[in-house]
Amino acid sequence: MAVFTSVTLEDLNAWMPQFPLGKAQNIRGIASGIENSNFFIETEQGEYVLTIFENLNFQQLPFYLKLMRHLADKGILVPAPVANAEGELCVALHGKPAAIVSKLEGSSQMHPQAQHCAEVGTMLARMHLAGQDFSIQQPNLRSLEWWQATVPSVLEFLDSANRQLMQDEITFQTDFAATANYQSLTKGPVHADLFRNNVMFDGERLTGFFDFYFAGCDAWLFDVAVTVNDWCIDLTTGELDWVRVNTMLAAYHAVRPFTSAESAAWRPMLRAAAFRFWLSRVFDYYKPRDAEMLTPHDPTHFERILRLRIHQDLPALPQLTEV
Numbered sequence: 001m002a003v004f005t006s007v008t009l010e011d012l013n014a015w016m017p018q019f020p021l022g023k024a025q026n027i028r029g030i031a032s033g034i035e036n037s038n039f040f041i042e043t044e045q046g047e048y049v050l051t052i053f054e055n056l057n058f059q060q061l062p063f064y065l066k067l068m069r070h071l072a073d074k075g076i077l078v079p080a081p082v083a084n085a086e087g088e089l090c091v092a093l094h095g096k097p098a099a100i101v102s103k104l105e106g107s108s109q110m111h112p113q114a115q116h117c118a119e120v121g122t123m124l125a126r127m128h129l130a131g132q133d134f135s136i137q138q139p140n141l142r143s144l145e146w147w148q149a150t151v152p153s154v155l156e157f158l159d160s161a162n163r164q165l166m167q168d169e170i171t172f173q174t175d176f177a178a179t180a181n182y183q184s185l186t187k188g189p190v191h192a193d194l195f196r197n198n199v200m201f202d203g204e205r206l207t208g209f210f211d212f213y214f215a216g217c218d219a220w221l222f223d224v225a226v227t228v229n230d231w232c233i234d235l236t237t238g239e240l241d242w243v244r245v246n247t248m249l250a251a252y253h254a255v256r257p258f259t260s261a262e263s264a265a266w267r268p269m270l271r272a273a274a275f276r277f278w279l280s281r282v283f284d285y286y287k288p289r290d291a292e293m294l295t296p297h298d299p300t301h302f303e304r305i306l307r308l309r310i311h312q313d314l315p316a317l318p319q320l321t322e323v
């Protein structure tokens with residue numbers, strides 16, 4: 001179970017008076033998740049989620065929590081962090097940063113149909129637009145700089161074909177990031193990890209995006225590519241399902257039209273999105289932070305997706321019709 005730091009009801013009630021939620025009546029550890037310790041808590045004001053951050057620090061967290069607050073205030077369906085009496089969203093618990101956020105209704109849709117992809121595409125575009133006037137800048141901490149620093153540390157664990165693929169791709173992505181095409185892409189706060197397990201649905205109704213702790217300022221198209229690479233594929237082969245891709249892209253485009261620069265960058269960005277998760281999964285697999293507690297994700301899944309995105313035919317991004 002992914003609770004690295006345990007919290008009893010007594011611990012919680014000693015800490016809770018600073019929040020306007022009354023007494024906590026129950027606390028339950030959440031088994032899924034590999035980054036943080038998460039709990040459902042029942043308070044006099046209803047159910048909330050308590051997260052203890054195992055890897056992020058007090059300097060990094062205001063970006064994520066204030067972004068969620070900003071988006072929630074603009075009507076984007078995301079968990080709303082609760083401030084304490086001093087107006088702080090992030091407060092130490094057992095010496096680690098912790099936050100309370102609202103609990104989303106519903107559950108993850110692990111077998112999405114086109115309709116679910118449309119809902120995700122629409123909310124993603126709305127989220128990008130709503131984040132435009134967010135004032136805090138923090139880079140995506142899992143982008144090019146992290147890739148460049150991390151690749152050398154994992155090459156020794158790969159066979160020669162994968163070592164070659166990883167070296168070729170980091171070179172390709174370094175060159176791509178230096179192009180005028182890449183530089184001209186619209187950037188802003190992105191979720192950067194919008195997988196099926198980070199979105200809640202109640203039937204076909206999307207009830208929220210969550211787990212913003214890989215968010216950062218990056219190209220909006222990177223967010224679209226990460227999302228397509230998880231929501232619109234056959235999970236066993238990594239192949240794109242063109243109906244789901246086209247439905248998600250059309251829904252996004254109807255809210256925030258894609259630019260011609262984004263069309264030109266689509267394939268490199270799908271590759272970047274696959275590479276990011278191949279690398280982080282290889283890293284977590286071979287260099288786990290705590291080997292006993294983490295159940296690493298399968299790295300070969302994204303190696304397969306990266307190989308496909310380099311060569312396969314791709315559905316084009318929708319374009320504005322010229323008049």
Ligand SMILES: Nc1ncnc2c1ncn2[C@@H]1O[C@H](COP(=O)(O)OP(=O)(O)OP(=O)(O)O)[C@@H](O)[C@H]1O
Pocket residue numbers: 002030032033034035036037038049079101102103104105197198210211213
């Ligand atoms: N605001 C929320 N509302 C409802 N459920 C939530 C909320 N936040 C987290 N959960 C539940 O807790 C589980 C774990 O949360 P989360 O995915 O954020 O953990 P994590 O450790 O960051 O995991 P990972 O990085 O592996 O996705 C989710 O799958 C979801 O069931």
Ligand SMILES: N[C@@H](CCO)C(=O)O
Pocket residue numbers: 193195214277280281297
């Ligand atoms: N979504 C990531 C896990 C970290 O959030 C993955 O599937 O590798």
